[in-house]
Amino acid sequence: MRHGPIPGARGRVRPLTLLGDPILHQACEDVTGHGPELAALVEDLFATMYAARGVGLAANQIGEPVRVFVYDCPDDEDVRHLGHVVNPSLVQADGVVVRGPEGCLSLPGLEAGTERFDHAVVEGFTVAGEPVTVHGTGFFARCLQHEMDHLDGRVYADRVRGWRRRRLMRQVARASWSR
């Protein structure tokens, strides 16, 4: 039994943008309309995220430089969080800082220990324009901060420091997708 359509069922799987594509390294624009194009974008984000077995995806990862992301992500208690946010703001990021393995569909096959707050709150809107607040802890808080970074033109590699960063950048240089 379910309510409504499965997210992404009507979406199209789109090519992923990869590290080094300028669209990933500049801030996205606010969404201005809540029409069918926005609903179609959210569907495409879900379809692409599921096809790539991700837990979150930002619009600039499929080539659209606007402030929208989707997620289907467990937290540390294995509670599933599923949704989308339009024009999100990170209104809280606090608690302890945890360094944990983090990956990204725009750096396929790689991961690195990345520091994130253990608690995050994002406020924004649904495709219908209704206000929405998303609370995250643990791995889901990490996901929210990761997707917010994308919309601000940052990737997790920008937050990795020291030998972890040097190792990650060596792996990027060797990766087949980076040539």
Ligand SMILES: [Zn+2]
């Ligand atoms: Zn990512």
